[in-house]
Amino acid sequence: MKNLDVVFPLIEDIKMDVANKFGMIQPGQSSTQAVRAVFIIDPNAVIRTILYYPLSTGRNFDEIKRIIQALQKADSDNCATPADWRPGDDVVVPTAGSCGTAKERMTEKSDDTYCLDWFMRFRKENK
Secondary structure, eight states: OOOOOOOSOOOOOTTOHHHHHTTOOOTTTOSSSOOEEEEEEOTTSOEEEEEEEOTTSOOOHHHHHHHHHHHHHHHHHTOBOOTTOOTTSOEEOOOOSSHHHHHHHHHOOOSSEEEEETTEEEEOOOO
């Protein structure tokens, strides 16, 4: 039999104080059950992502993992991740900041980057 010890913090919210403060009560569904919420909090105690799921819908753990990986990638490499990004996919380079820089980006030739438009530059990642 597997060890069933809980090794992470849990909170009990019988009075629904936390659920009410964080907007986790879905009107018309229940006044005594909270929606399924996911809060991704970084090591500096900053809430980086909040996902709410209706009571009737389970959470998507593959998406939660993808979000954490994307946040870590963005933080470590000063980039952004496009829709449906997965580790190893190309990333978005931060915006140019000026029209002149944007124009330079469009004409600049690089093996590591490519532009789809003046505001959308990608950096190739090694797969």
